[in-house]
Amino acid sequence: xxxxxxxxxxxxxxxxxxxxxxxxxxxxxxxxxxxxxxxxxxxxxxxxxxxxxxxxxxxxxxxxxxxxxxxxxxxxxxxxxxxxxxxxxxxxxxxxxxxxxxxxxxxxxxxxxxxxxxxxxxxxxxxxxxxxxxxxxxxxxxxxxxxxxxxxxxxxxxxxxxxxxxxxxxxxxxxxxxxxxxxxxxxxxxxxxxxxxxxxxxxxxxxxxxxxxxxxxxxxxxxxxxxxxxxxxxxxxxxxxxxx
Amino acid sequence: xxxxxxxxxxxxxxxxxxxxxxxxxxxxxxxxxxxxxxxxxxxxxxxxxxxxxxxxxxxxxxxxxxxxxxxxxxxxxxxxxxxxxxxxxxxxxxxxxxxxxxxxxxxxxxxxxxxxxxxxxxxxxxxxxxxxxxxxxxxxxxxxxxxxxxxxxxxxxxxxxxxxxxxxxxxxxxxxxxxxxxxxxxxxxxxxxxxxxxxxxxxxxxxxxxxxxxxxxxxxxxxxxxxxxxxxxxxxxxxxxxxxxxxxxxxxxxxxxxxxxxxx
Amino acid sequence: xxxxxxxxxxxxxxxxxxxxxxxxxxxxxxxxxxxxxxxxxxxxxxxxxxxxxxxxxxxxxxxxxxxxxxxxxxxxxxxxxxxxxxxxxxxxxxxxxxxxxxxxxxxxxxxxxxxxxxxxxxxxxxxxxxxxxxxxxxxxxxxxxxxxxxxxxxxxxxxxxxxxxxxxxxxxxxxxxxxxxxxxxxxxxxxxxxxxxxxxxxxxxxxxxxxxxxxxxxxxxxxxxxxxxxxxxxxx
Numbered sequence: 001x002x003x004x005x006x007x008x009x010x011x012x013x014x015x016x017x018x019x020x021x022x023x024x025x026x027x028x029x030x031x032x033x034x035x036x037x038x039x040x041x042x043x044x045x046x047x048x049x050x051x052x053x054x055x056x057x058x059x060x061x062x063x064x065x066x067x068x069x070x071x072x073x074x075x076x077x078x079x080x081x082x083x084x085x086x087x088x089x090x091x092x093x094x095x096x097x098x099x100x101x102x103x104x105x106x107x108x109x110x111x112x113x114x115x116x117x118x119x120x121x122x123x124x125x126x127x128x129x130x131x132x133x134x135x136x137x138x139x140x141x142x143x144x145x146x147x148x149x150x151x152x153x154x155x156x157x158x159x160x161x162x163x164x165x166x167x168x169x170x171x172x173x174x175x176x177x178x179x180x181x182x183x184x185x186x187x188x189x190x191x192x193x194x195x196x197x198x199x200x201x202x203x204x205x206x207x208x209x210x211x212x213x214x215x216x217x218x219x220x221x222x223x224x225x226x227x228x229x230x231x232x233x234x235x236x237x238x239x240x241x242x243x244x
Numbered sequence: 245x246x247x248x249x250x251x252x253x254x255x256x257x258x259x260x261x262x263x264x265x266x267x268x269x270x271x272x273x274x275x276x277x278x279x280x281x282x283x284x285x286x287x288x289x290x291x292x293x294x295x296x297x298x299x300x301x302x303x304x305x306x307x308x309x310x311x312x313x314x315x316x317x318x319x320x321x322x323x324x325x326x327x328x329x330x331x332x333x334x335x336x337x338x339x340x341x342x343x344x345x346x347x348x349x350x351x352x353x354x355x356x357x358x359x360x361x362x363x364x365x366x367x368x369x370x371x372x373x374x375x376x377x378x379x380x381x382x383x384x385x386x387x388x389x390x391x392x393x394x395x396x397x398x399x400x401x402x403x404x405x406x407x408x409x410x411x412x413x414x415x416x417x418x419x420x421x422x423x424x425x426x427x428x429x430x431x432x433x434x435x436x437x438x439x440x441x442x443x444x445x446x447x448x449x450x451x452x453x454x455x456x457x458x459x460x461x462x463x464x465x466x467x468x469x470x471x472x473x474x475x476x477x478x479x480x481x482x483x484x485x486x487x488x489x490x491x492x493x494x495x496x497x498x499x500x501x502x503x504x505x506x507x508x
Numbered sequence: 509x510x511x512x513x514x515x516x517x518x519x520x521x522x523x524x525x526x527x528x529x530x531x532x533x534x535x536x537x538x539x540x541x542x543x544x545x546x547x548x549x550x551x552x553x554x555x556x557x558x559x560x561x562x563x564x565x566x567x568x569x570x571x572x573x574x575x576x577x578x579x580x581x582x583x584x585x586x587x588x589x590x591x592x593x594x595x596x597x598x599x600x601x602x603x604x605x606x607x608x609x610x611x612x613x614x615x616x617x618x619x620x621x622x623x624x625x626x627x628x629x630x631x632x633x634x635x636x637x638x639x640x641x642x643x644x645x646x647x648x649x650x651x652x653x654x655x656x657x658x659x660x661x662x663x664x665x666x667x668x669x670x671x672x673x674x675x676x677x678x679x680x681x682x683x684x685x686x687x688x689x690x691x692x693x694x695x696x697x698x699x700x701x702x703x704x705x706x707x708x709x710x711x712x713x714x715x716x717x718x719x720x721x722x723x724x725x726x727x728x729x730x731x732x733x734x735x736x737x738x739x740x741x742x743x744x
Contacts, residue, residue, distance in 0.1 A: 066675075066721040067714045068682035070693055075714065078415075078706035081422040096424050098408075169575035176686070178408045178419075183577060188409060191319040191391035194326070194346055196585030200578055208573035279701065286698055288519035290526070317688045323585050329607075414701030421704075442704070 010198050013189050020185030021206060027171040027181060030103050032164055035110035042111070043118025044144065057115060064112030069170050072109055077101040077177045098178040102171070110167050117163065121156035122148055154225050161218040165211055172207075182206060270309040272476075273330035274300045278315040279412040282437060282500045283336040286315070295505075298496045299353060299487075300334040303467075306483035317411070319391035322346055325470060332476070333468040336431070338393040340462050348471050350480045352464020354497075355507030358394065358455035360386070361435045361448050362427035363420070370452040375459075376427075381405040384426040387416035394429045397460055414438065420448070427451070433501065457507075464507065520699040524709070527695030528716045534613050534691055535678045541617025542677065543670075546624025553629055564625065571622035576683045579619060584611040584687040612684030612691075620677045627669035631662040671728040675721055692716060 046057045064072065080086050080095055094100040125148050133143045175184030186203045190196050276284040276296050284294040292313055304311035316324050318335075325333055325347060336356065339349045360376045362368040366384055371377035382404035388395040390409045398407050410416040413430050417438040420428045428435055432454050439448050457464050467484075469476050487493040488506065497505055545567075552564035571579070635658050643653045685694035696713035700706040 063714070063718070066679075067717045068679040068693060070682045070685070071696065071710055071713050071717065074697070074700070074706065075710040078418060078700060079710050080707070081419070081424065082705065082707045087423055092423075165572070172575040172577040175577075176411065178410060180409075183575065184409070186578075187319065187581075188390060190323075190585075192342075192396070194323055196323055196581065200582045200585070204574045204578050204582060207575055207578060208570065211573040212569075279698075286702070288523075288702070290523060315688065320585060320688075327585075412697075412701060415697075418701070418704060418706065 006195060006198050009193060009195055010202050013199060013202070016185050016189065017182060017203065017206070020180055020182035020203075021210075023174075023179065023181040023184075024168070024171050025210075027099075027102055027106065027174060027179075028164075028168045031106040031110055031167050031171070034103065034107040035114055035167070038107070039111045039114035039118055040149075043115045044122065046115050046119040047122040061112040061115050064109050065116070069105070069109050070173055070176065073102065073105040073173055073177060076105045098174065101177060102174040102179055106167060106170060109170075110163060113163055113166075114160065117156050117159045118152060121152035121159075124155055125151045157218065157222055157225065161215060161222075164214060164218070168210060168214060169207065270307075272304065272309045272311045272332055274304075274311050274313045274332045274334050275316040275321065275324060275330040276300065276313060276333075276335040277318050277321065279318070279414060280336055280431075280434060281414075282433065283431075295354075295496065295500045296334045296336055298499070300332075302487060302492050302496060303334070303480060303483045306486050307479045318389060319411075321391070322468070325468060328470075331469065331473070332480070336465050337468055338457070338460070338462040339464055339466040340393050340396070342396070343468070346471075347468045348473065348477055349463075349466035349468055350477055351484060352457070352466050352507070353484050354505040355457050355464050356505070357432035358430070358460055359432035359435055360427055360429045360451045361420070361439055362451045363423070363425075363448055365447070366426035368427060368451045374453040375455070376402075376451045378402045378404060381427070385424070386427045386429050387419055387425040388429050389413050389416060392430070393460060393462060398429050518703045520702050521712075523695045523699055524692065524712055524716060527690060527692035527713075528720065530689070530695075531678070531681050531691040531693075531717075532720065534609070534616065534681045534684060534689065535674075537613040538616035538620065538681065539674055539677055541614065542620035542624045542673070545618065545621025546628050549621065549625040550628035550632060553625065554632055568622045568625050571619050576615065576619050576680060577686060580611070580615045580683055580687055583615050584608065608684065608687045608689040611687060612681070612689040616677060616680055616684065620673060620680070623676075624670065624673055627666050627673060628662065631664075631666035631669070632658060634665045635661045667732055671732065674728070675724055678720055678724065679717065 042057055045053045046061070048054060076095075077098065080101075086092065086095060095104075129147055129151065130143060133147045138146070171181055172183035174181045175187055178184075180188070182203050186199045190199050193199075276292060276294075278284050278286045278292050280294070280296075282294055284292065284296040287293045292315060297313060300311065300313055314330055316330070316335075321333055321335060321337065322343065324330060333347075336354075337343070337349075338356070339352060343349075360368070362376075362384075367380070368384065369377045369380040378401065381402045383406060385406045385408050386398055386402070387408050387410055388398050390411060395407065395409065398405065408416075408419075408425060410419070413434055416425065416428055416430070417435070419425045420439060421442060421444055428439065432450075439445065440450075467480055469480070484493075487496075493506065494504070549564040549567050552560040553568075555561055555564075639657055639661075640653060643657050648656070681691055682693035684691055685697060688694065692713055696709055700709040703709060
């Protein structure tokens with residue numbers, strides 16, 4: 001049975017798989033960056049006392065957290081293209097491409113979760129620290145900038161690391177809307193060679209390596225953020241796996 | 245753990261099978277795609293219907309077998325056969341050399357016409373041979389189904405074109421009508437029903453000649469069985485010829501098409 | 509009982525509802541598998557034996573590192589072949605089928621078992637050590653301590669996390685559509701092709717998923733209210 005593993009096939013597929021990997025990394029980075037950028041202000045609003053803003057954002061996060069990423073992707077890729085006014089708009093050059101539909105769908109998706117993570121972290125910043133800052137006469141903006149956000153960042157890091165890993169893995173859905181990411185390339189190769197084994201296990205290992213690389217990077221970042229606490233047994237230096 | 249359960253289940257099934265086989269009819273599982281109208285598709289009530297499905301049922305009657313028809317996604321069609329998920333594939337599968345390496349086919353049960361349908365705005369030109377011109381397709385997006393003979397042919401013949409891969413022909417058709425694709429390369433009857441009979445039919449047209457099976461390098465659409473199942477293959481061949489002889493083929497053919505698809 | 513035509517989707521609308529029911533069935537089976545595996549792996553990770561800890565550790569490491577889609581395809585395409593080969597090697601030539609339902613529920617259960625592991629692990633760790641020591645003092649044997657002290661309290665701590673797990677798992681069943689399982693996501697794709705109206709099709713699918721998560725949410729809140737809510741790791 002084992003002599004059947006076609007290492008030659010794996011070797012020949014590597015160039016195409018490499019291109020697929022580049023696409024996967026691109027999608028992950030764009031999504032993570034875009035998601036983070038829109039999540040910070042929206043997360044602050046979500047945690048604020050402005051009820052209408054918080055509610056409105058809640059509706060958005062509820063929708064995107066309550067439905068599967070795959071359906072969101074289909075809704076954006078096929079659903080939006082159904083409308084003539086979208087096809088004639090300035091957005092069409094982007095929405096026409098599977099790539100940008102994926103970036104849009106994944107970004108909206110990850111932002112929904114990140115907003116809730118950030119809002120939760122902000123709410124969990126110790127009252128004492130905020131009160132002390134107020135006593136010192138810091139303005140609301142400075143309190144947010146210098147005290148709340150940095151502390152929130154530390155609180156949310158484990159959950160956010162998980163979220164980034166989720167993004168990396170959910171990019172494999174891009175293959176369903178014609179994008180040739182790592183999984184997309186793999187499915188095409190498998191369809192020509194009829195060897196699901198070798199190819200899917202290979203990309204499985206590649207994703208595994210990428211995931212642990214990302215986790216390692218987060219650990220480094222965490223260590224840097226918590227270097228003022230330096231206690232070796234501090235539970236804060238461990239990445240706690242928390243569910244989405 | 246799973247293997248132990250599977251082995252136990254198998255032992256039980258094997259015992260039941262041995263006990264039953266002395267008197268029972270052959271039981272066959274036939275796979276079809278269910279996403280390839282009008283040859284095979286899922287109707288509104290959830291049942292599998294189409295030319296292939298009707299053919300499969302009639303063939304089963306002819307070879308006196310108890311058949312179950314199951315749905316299988318196209319790109320898993322041959323791996324599924326090899327993995328013994330089913331015994332026969334009746335899903336408009338072209339008899340192509342690369343497939344013949346893995347599975348055995350019966351004689352062709354019909355000849356499928358192929359066409360490239362493009363948006364008129366894409367301005368795809370016809371070459372000297374009457375077929376679409378490779379240079380005018382450079383950079384244009386052609387939608388094909390993953391694992392189809394059309395995908396292989398398109399990649400080989402028009403290397404400068406941008407081949408876009410879809411799970412099913414209908415999804416690809418949707419992207420042609422909404423303007424994402426410049427062209428579609430697939431079975432002519434499927435495309436005619438899907439694109440040229442829709443509301444936006446006026447924006448699209450066939451480019452060049454219709455391809456015959458020979459032009460595509462195929463011997464026709466055949467029924468696939470695993471290698472080594474010579475008896476099954478022979479009985480299916482005889483059944484196809486019997487259907488031609490006694491008119492049951494014509495009845496099924498005329499239900500879906502205006503012309504006789506058998507060819508020859 | 510005829511529905512307004514835009515909801516009926518040319519008669520295909522009912523397929524979406526059937527898909528939703530299949531989604532729930534697959535999710536329930538997968539949840540059961542996930543709970544069993546999660547509990548087992550958590551205990552393995554907390555065990556005093558290194559090989560058990562390593563086993564539990566590898567399970568979570570591998571599953572968390574590979575996309576569900578890829579795992580699904582390895583099991584569905586590769587798994588059947590593997591089983592066939594194993595059986596052929598053992599001398600048995602008959603057909604083995606991992607159908608989409610089995611493969612789908614198994615993979616989703618297997619994947620979410622890895623996440624359940626951490627939830628159970630922290631839950632077990634949260635049971636106050638003092639109670640364990642008191643139980644030993646009363647003369648209880650390890651099995652009694654486990655079933656009477658550890659397990660009931662760990663459940664209480666695990667509930668919020670498991671609630672989240674259920675909601676995520678429910679949506680994750682959509683991945684099984686890729687291998688042809690006729691749950692909601694797959695049916696939605698079929699209906700969109702048949703009716704050529706993707707937007708309304710997927711919108712209705714979204715609403716069905718939202719309905720499922722909303723109902724689950726309410727049910728989970730009832731559960732949490734009943735069990736004294738003790739352990740909250742993260743907000744939202």
